[in-house]
Structure formats: C-alpha cells, structure tokens
Amino acid sequence: MQKSVLLAGVAAIGMMAASLSAQANDELVQMQQNKSDWVMPLGNYSSTRYSELDQIxxxxxxxxxxxxxxxxxxxxxxxxxxxxxxxxMYVHTPFPNIVYALDLNDNGRIIWKYEPKQDPDTIPVMCCDTVNRGVAYGNGMIFLHQADTTLVALDAKTGEVKWTAVNGDPKKGETGTSAPMVIKDKVLIGISGGEFGVQGHLSAYNISDGKLAWRGYSTGPDDQTLMDPEKTTHLGQPVGKDSGTATWEGDQWKIGGGTTWGWMSYDPELNLVYYGTGNPSTWNPVQRPGDNRWSMTIFARDADTGMAKWVYQMTPHDEWDFDGVNEMILADKEIGGQQRKVLVHFDRNGFGYTLDRVTGELLVAEKFDPAVNWATEVDKTTGRPKVVDQFSTHHQGEDVNTTGICPAALGTKDQQPAAYSPKSGLFYVPTNHVCMDYEPFAVSYTAGQPYVGATLSMYPAPGGDHLGNFIAWDAAEGKIVWSNPEPFSVWSGALATAGDVVFYGTLEGYLKAVDAADGKELYSFKTPSGIIGNVNTYEHGGKQYVAVLSGVGGWAGIGLAAGLTEDTAGLGAVGAYKALSSYTNLGGQLTVFTLP
Amino acid sequence: MLKDLRQRWAVLGVAAMTLVALASAHGQDQKDGQAAPEAAEKPYLIKDGKVDFGTYNGYRRYEAYCLRCHGPDGAGSSYAPALVESLKRLDHEQFTDVVVNGRKNVSTSQQSVMPAFGYAEDVMLNLEDIYAYLKARSDGEVGRGRPARLPKEQDPVYKERQES
Known part of the structure; x- marks a missing residue:
C-alpha cells in the first residue's frame, strides 16, 4: 500500500515535472517571438539581437x-x-550585482531592488573588472548569476528569493560573470576563472528547486566532459575515449581552464545548446604541451542531458589567449547553393566561422579583420589554423618576446555580441583593431592565485590610427561588406532592427545608429560614460524604445583607461594612444531613447 | 643613476628582512607615513636607458600578476590606482605590506580590494623585482612599454643571479 502511494507520488511529481518542463519551454519559445519584449540578453534563443520593431x-x-x-x-x-x-524592465549591475525591477508605466519607478551580500574577497579574483552580463527570465522568475558564483532565483513580481545554488568557489578563483539561459525546466550557467587555473564547465540547475541537473566540464575524462567516445564528433570524426585528458600532459587538465564565461544559444528543434570554451591555463603554452582539448572549443550539447553531440576546437594549443567564448548566432543560410541551418561565430582569434549546426561541419572560416596575422588560414578538413612560426609564442619559446601579433589577447572581437538581420542577411560585428607583443614564462600553480605566465603589451594595428571597427559581414562568403573605423575598440553589443537601422555603443560613450545597408551614421548621442553594454529595443504603450547601459570598465577599462603604448615593433601609428580617460569617466547609467 | 651593486644588494637584504619581520611580527605598528631609510636608495640599475635583469624581470612579472587591475605599465585602470603615482607616496615597507597582506576599501561608492599575495609563491619570489620596476617607473626613469635590457655582459645583476 505504502509502496503504491509512493509510486503514485513519484509518478505525480514526474508528470508535474514534465508539464513544468513543457510549460517553461513553450513559454520562452513563445515569448521570444513577441517583438514588444526583450526576454533574454541576446534577444532570442538564436542570439540574433534582431528586433522586428520598425517604428524607429x-x-x-x-x-x-x-x-x-x-x-x-x-x-x-x-x-x-x-x-x-x-x-x-529588469536592470542588473556589476558587483555587488544589484537587480532592479523598473515600472515602465511610471517612468522607471523602482518596483523592487535585490542586493546580495557577497564577500568582497571575490573582487580581486575576477579577471578583468567585476562585470556581469545580465539576468535571465523563466517561469515567473529572474535568475541572477552572482560574482561569487551563487545562482539566485528571484520572484519576478516581488524580488523575493525562491532558492539559491552555489556553482563554484571564489577561493579557487572560480567566479561568475556570464548571463544564465533558461531552457525548458533548467537554468544553465557557465563559470569564469581562466586566469586562475579553473576547470571550466557548463552547469544546468532545475528551475523548480535549484538542484544540479548536469554538469559538463570542458576538460577531463568522458564522465566529466559528458562525451561519448563513439557518438560525440569533432568535424565528423568520433572524439575517442577520454579526449578531454588525452591531449594534456599528466593531470594538467584539472587546472586546464576552458572556462565558459561567454554566451549560450539554443535550437529548440534540435534541442541543442551551443557555447564556447575559453583559454587553456596557463598563458604559457610551453608549459602545457598538446592540443589542450577541449579549451577554445565550440560545444553542442543536448539541453536535457548535457551530452556533447559535437565539438569543434578552433585554436588547438592556444598561444595567445584567444578564448572561444563569444556568442554563437543561429541562422538559416544558403551556403554554396545549399540551404543550411548554420551557426555563425566571430572568434577572438580573428576568424569568422560558419558551421552546420546540426552536424558541426565547418563551412566557412575567414578573417574578419585583415590585420589578423597569427595564422594564414584555417584548413577546412582538419579544422586547424595554419600558424605562422614568427607569431607562434610557443615556437619562439619561453622568455622570448614575440612581437607584432595580430590580434592582441583581447581578440579581434571579445564578448560584445554581434547582431544578425534576416532582412539584410548581414551580421553586424563590433571589433577590436589591436595587436600585441607576448612573452611566455614559467609559472607555478597556487589555488586562488593568478596562473598567467605571460607578459603582453598592446598597441594599435599596423598603419591604423584607430583601435576598433564596426563591420558588416557576409557569413556565406566570409567577407567584410562594409567597415566603419572607430577611435577605440567597439566593446558594446550591437542591435539590428526591421527599421533598417543598426545600433551600437562606443567606449567614449556614444550611442550610434547606422544604416544597415552601408553603415552610414544616422544618429549619435553621448551618454555620461563609456558603453560596454549591449543595446536593446522594446515597445511600450505603442512606442518603440532603445535602451543601453553606460559604465566604462572591463578589459576595455584596463587597456585603454591610460591609453596604449607605442609598440616595440614600430608598427603602430602615432595619434592612437590618446587615453580613454580624457573622453569619459566612470558611472553606471541606463539611457532610454525614443522618437518625439 | 648607476648605483653601486653592493648598495643594491644591501637594499634587497633590508627588504628581505622587512618581509621576514612582516611575516613574523604582523600587526606591529609601523612608522606611519615616514619614509624608511632605504627609500632613498635606488633598487634598480639603469645605464644608457637600459635596465638590469631584475628591473626587466619586474616588468614581466608586473604585467603577469598586476596588469589585470592596475593597467599596463603601472598606469592604472578604470578601477585600480596607477601604481606609478602610488609609489611616489608609498615607501618600500608600505608597498610590501600591501602586496603581502592585501587591502580593502569597500563602501557604497567603491569596491576596491587588493588581494593578499603573501601565499602566492611567484609573486613573493619576484616582489623585489616588481618593486624595482615600479619604482623606476615612478621615478620617471623608465617609460611606458617594455624596457630595454642591458646586454648580459654589462649587467652585474644578471651575472650575480647566474652565479647564485
């Protein structure tokens, strides 16, 4: 009797879970179609940052x-x-990670405010400023991924805490900066700490109770990476047994990095979640021989189980800190006369990749900044970049300063997400135009202490008098369509709209609107601080609004606050070293725009 | 500018003792704000615009452990002070204290936290070199970017370290 009651109970819970799963899934799949809202950081599951709104x-x-x-x-x-x-409207901040719910019916009156209490010792183990890339919505809750790796579920109406879960340990250098993504009945988050020897992972928590559902590491044996040696593929080939340890020396994979601090995308039909992994630790390549799988890799995992369906390692055995974490934009494109479900990714390493997102086949890999010189091209069959010895910091060796490498460690593009307009068929990409010298040297690992092992200096790309470009990209051909130079790196996420306008922010603080067809500047407004936030749009009361966070900082605030130095190779142009600090100052502000 | 090498090592010796003193007698009152006698000495060696191995190594180590907050070349970032300026005020003892024990300045408008590097072997082993580099920057003797190195045969510090 007792047993059957228990069974019935289990069945009931199972049914509830199943219905909840369907509910949450349908909810967001539906909600992302509502052009009035902006329901996830990158606009929708395909991460296009495109809006159908056309009033503006x-x-x-x-x-x-x-x-x-x-x-x-x-x-x-x-x-x-x-x-x-x-x-x-839900607005988040860097550490201390405040979340505000603002009433759009009342000029942004604060409905509720949530401010977690976090140990300030988390601050210095955050690599590059105390940034946070946003909150997620799902099933009536707002999910916040705190700096100290705590994941919090808040009641979207009241701000009341429903549950918390702890994803990592800041004492080991594990921190939280990335935005969560809700998929069906789970909320997924990554982890930061590639400069501290963290073993990166993507983790899924049940939105009902905050319990860990699955965790897929970037490195390690198959039971940790959630890989099937036969069924998980790399460019069509089975990865083989324990591929996450096979290309590491000894136990180095345990402190091997591959952190997951970027963005996720999701294809509901394929039920696959896509994301990229970061640099292998340390930055000294000589100290970690091998391909260092699966750092610098695009992952496609089953959203329910976490099992990896396919992977593609873009930068095997990284020698430059070209993290592979940038957003994965999902689109349908005709490539070489064939209609494909593609994934488009603008990597830090300077190559724009187009892959078949069903199979992981590599279709296009071309430079999206002509300055890129560390590799001549990507071999489509092996997927490997053809590395130029002159710019290989491993080939040049420890204690040797390898000069003139393009791009710099911050990449041709960092995390600032690009946009894709299905209307124009073009991708709009905020980029950096910066090169570097890089000298690796031996370091030892201490838990919770920086594990870097390289010195680098950054400077403008050769011949240029600017540090950034905002470009339009054809992902089928792998070609730049137009390119607007910017005095500083473009560190703001782009927005494309059905009004044929593309928006982005600049480090001096300008919000800019340009023509989607040719990049012609149509509008600009200087906000109080440099923009490293992502532009979004929504409709309220019949009016279209455009919103963006100002507040200079992040990696951009490190390299540029004091200005860049003259390069040692003598390649840069004088005039580009003006300090960003003479243009803008600190300050977190949301600015909302509309038509009169 | 070129200092007697023995003086330099004497400075390092004092520094090493300071470290030991800090580690063993932590909490003991320091002479607040008063410049320590060794501050008058130069911890770096520069000849024809070229620096000794220690100062050069200090640059490398600075860029590895400190740059992510304090910016390239000690020039500061949007959220951590320019050490080129700080070292005009901090003497060697105070500098060592902050690096070893860390420092917190957390309020509603500021969240500045310097971690304690006392247990970070690579930082502690290179602390004097990092100090030498930053002091040279702060004194205006070394500019932005990678400093030029003295040729090995002209670098007594390099020779000394090769021998030890």
Whole structure:
C-alpha cells in the first residue's frame, strides 16, 4: 500500500515535472517571438539581437531623443543589458550585482531592488573588472548569476528569493560573470576563472528547486566532459575515449581552464545548446604541451542531458589567449547553393566561422579583420589554423618576446555580441583593431592565485590610427561588406532592427545608429560614460524604445583607461594612444531613447 | 643613476628582512607615513636607458600578476590606482605590506580590494623585482612599454643571479 502511494507520488511529481518542463519551454519559445519584449540578453534563443520593431527607422532615427534615464548606483564596468517583460524592465549591475525591477508605466519607478551580500574577497579574483552580463527570465522568475558564483532565483513580481545554488568557489578563483539561459525546466550557467587555473564547465540547475541537473566540464575524462567516445564528433570524426585528458600532459587538465564565461544559444528543434570554451591555463603554452582539448572549443550539447553531440576546437594549443567564448548566432543560410541551418561565430582569434549546426561541419572560416596575422588560414578538413612560426609564442619559446601579433589577447572581437538581420542577411560585428607583443614564462600553480605566465603589451594595428571597427559581414562568403573605423575598440553589443537601422555603443560613450545597408551614421548621442553594454529595443504603450547601459570598465577599462603604448615593433601609428580617460569617466547609467 | 651593486644588494637584504619581520611580527605598528631609510636608495640599475635583469624581470612579472587591475605599465585602470603615482607616496615597507597582506576599501561608492599575495609563491619570489620596476617607473626613469635590457655582459645583476 505504502509502496503504491509512493509510486503514485513519484509518478505525480514526474508528470508535474514534465508539464513544468513543457510549460517553461513553450513559454520562452513563445515569448521570444513577441517583438514588444526583450526576454533574454541576446534577444532570442538564436542570439540574433534582431528586433522586428520598425517604428524607429533609417529615415526618422535622426530625431531620436532621450526619454528617461536611470542611475544604477554602481561605478564599475557595465556589460550586458536590461530585459523587458511586459510592463517591467529588469536592470542588473556589476558587483555587488544589484537587480532592479523598473515600472515602465511610471517612468522607471523602482518596483523592487535585490542586493546580495557577497564577500568582497571575490573582487580581486575576477579577471578583468567585476562585470556581469545580465539576468535571465523563466517561469515567473529572474535568475541572477552572482560574482561569487551563487545562482539566485528571484520572484519576478516581488524580488523575493525562491532558492539559491552555489556553482563554484571564489577561493579557487572560480567566479561568475556570464548571463544564465533558461531552457525548458533548467537554468544553465557557465563559470569564469581562466586566469586562475579553473576547470571550466557548463552547469544546468532545475528551475523548480535549484538542484544540479548536469554538469559538463570542458576538460577531463568522458564522465566529466559528458562525451561519448563513439557518438560525440569533432568535424565528423568520433572524439575517442577520454579526449578531454588525452591531449594534456599528466593531470594538467584539472587546472586546464576552458572556462565558459561567454554566451549560450539554443535550437529548440534540435534541442541543442551551443557555447564556447575559453583559454587553456596557463598563458604559457610551453608549459602545457598538446592540443589542450577541449579549451577554445565550440560545444553542442543536448539541453536535457548535457551530452556533447559535437565539438569543434578552433585554436588547438592556444598561444595567445584567444578564448572561444563569444556568442554563437543561429541562422538559416544558403551556403554554396545549399540551404543550411548554420551557426555563425566571430572568434577572438580573428576568424569568422560558419558551421552546420546540426552536424558541426565547418563551412566557412575567414578573417574578419585583415590585420589578423597569427595564422594564414584555417584548413577546412582538419579544422586547424595554419600558424605562422614568427607569431607562434610557443615556437619562439619561453622568455622570448614575440612581437607584432595580430590580434592582441583581447581578440579581434571579445564578448560584445554581434547582431544578425534576416532582412539584410548581414551580421553586424563590433571589433577590436589591436595587436600585441607576448612573452611566455614559467609559472607555478597556487589555488586562488593568478596562473598567467605571460607578459603582453598592446598597441594599435599596423598603419591604423584607430583601435576598433564596426563591420558588416557576409557569413556565406566570409567577407567584410562594409567597415566603419572607430577611435577605440567597439566593446558594446550591437542591435539590428526591421527599421533598417543598426545600433551600437562606443567606449567614449556614444550611442550610434547606422544604416544597415552601408553603415552610414544616422544618429549619435553621448551618454555620461563609456558603453560596454549591449543595446536593446522594446515597445511600450505603442512606442518603440532603445535602451543601453553606460559604465566604462572591463578589459576595455584596463587597456585603454591610460591609453596604449607605442609598440616595440614600430608598427603602430602615432595619434592612437590618446587615453580613454580624457573622453569619459566612470558611472553606471541606463539611457532610454525614443522618437518625439 | 648607476648605483653601486653592493648598495643594491644591501637594499634587497633590508627588504628581505622587512618581509621576514612582516611575516613574523604582523600587526606591529609601523612608522606611519615616514619614509624608511632605504627609500632613498635606488633598487634598480639603469645605464644608457637600459635596465638590469631584475628591473626587466619586474616588468614581466608586473604585467603577469598586476596588469589585470592596475593597467599596463603601472598606469592604472578604470578601477585600480596607477601604481606609478602610488609609489611616489608609498615607501618600500608600505608597498610590501600591501602586496603581502592585501587591502580593502569597500563602501557604497567603491569596491576596491587588493588581494593578499603573501601565499602566492611567484609573486613573493619576484616582489623585489616588481618593486624595482615600479619604482623606476615612478621615478620617471623608465617609460611606458617594455624596457630595454642591458646586454648580459654589462649587467652585474644578471651575472650575480647566474652565479647564485
């Protein structure tokens, strides 16, 4: 009797779980289609950062004006951007990771504010400023991924804490900066700490109770990487047994990095979640021989079980800190006369990749900045870059300063997400135009202490008088369509709209609108601080709004606050070293624009 | 600018003792704000614009352990102070204290936390070199970017370390 009651109970819970799963899944798949809202950091599961809204268009965008503003009360670097769901906007901040719910019916009145208490000792183990890339919505809850790796579920209406889960240990250098993503009945988060010898992973928690559902490591034996030696493939070939340890020396994979601090995308039909892994630790390649799998890798995992379906390692045995964590944009494209479900990825290493997202087949890999010189090309069959010895920091060796490498460690593009307009068929990409000298040297590992092992200096790319470009990219051909030079790296996420306008922010603080077809500047407004946040748009009360967070900082705040140095190779142009600090100052502010 | 090498090593000796003193008698009151006698000495060696191995190594180590907050070449970032400026105020003892024990300045408007590097072997082993580099930067003797190195045969510090 007791047993059957128990069984019935289990069955009931099972049914509840199943219905909840379907509910949450359908909810977000539906919600992302509502053009009035902005329900996830990158706009939708395909991470296109594209909006169907067209009230603001290329003819009237010149009349844009500020509707209202909001101070976040925090001064550090503000990455990411707000969510809009119905009448409420959710704004997050860097450490201490405050979340505000603002009432759009009442000029952004604060409905609730959540401020976690976190140990300040987390601050110095965050690599490059205390950034946070945003919150996620799902099933009536707002999910916050705190700096100390705590994942919090908040009631979206009241801000009340529903549950918390701890994803890592800051004492070992594990921190949280990335935005969560809700898929069906789970919320997925990554982990940061590639400069501290963290073993990176993607982890899924049940949205009902915060229990860990699965965790897939980037390195390690198959039971940790969640790989099937026969069924998981790399460019069509089975990865083989324990591929996550086979290309590491000894136990180095345990402190091997491959952190997951970037963005995720999701294809509901294939039920696959896509994301990239970061640099192998340490930055000294000589100290870790081998390909260091699966750092620097695009992963496609089953969203329910975490099992890896396919992987593609872009930069085997990294020698430059070219983390592979940038966003994966999902689109349908005709490539070589064949209609394909593709994944487009602009990597730090300077190559724009187009892959078949069903199979992981590599279709296109071309440089999206002509300055890129560390590799001549990517071999489509093996997937390997053809590395130039002159710029190989391993080939040059420890204690040797390898000069003139393009791009610099911050990549041709960092985490700032690109946009894709299905209307124009083009990708709009914020980029860096910076090169470096890089000298690796021997380091020892101490838990919770920096595990870097390289010195680098950065400077403008040869011949240029600018540090960034905002480009339009054809992902089928692998070609730049147009390119706008910017004085500084473009560190803001782009937005494309059906109004044929593309928006982005600049480090001096300008919000810019350009023509989607040719890049012509149509509007610009200088906000109080440099923009490293992502632009979004929504509709409220019949009006279209554009919103962006200002607040200079992050990696951009490190390299550029004081200006870059003259390069040792004598390649850079004088005039590009002006300090960013003479253009802008700290300050977290949301600026919301609309038409008069 | 070129200092007697023995003086330099004497400085390092004092520094090493300071470290030991800090480690063993942590919490003991320091002469607050008063420049320690060794501050008058130069911990670096520069000849024809070229630096000794220690200062050069200090540059490398600085860029590895400190750059992510304090910016390239000690020039500061959007959220951590320019050490080129700080070392005009901090003497060697105070500098060592902050690196070994860390420092917190957390308020509603600021979240500045310097971690304690006392247990970070690579930082502690290279602390004097990092100090020498930053002091040279702070004194205006070394500019932005990678400093030029003295040729090995002209670098007494390099020779000394090769021998030891």
């Amino acid at each position: 268009n290329k003819d009237n965008v010149k009349d844009l004006r500020v509707a209202w503003t909001f101070s976040t009360g925090v001064l550090r670097g503000h990455e990411g951007g707000p969510l809009v769901i119905g009448d409420t």
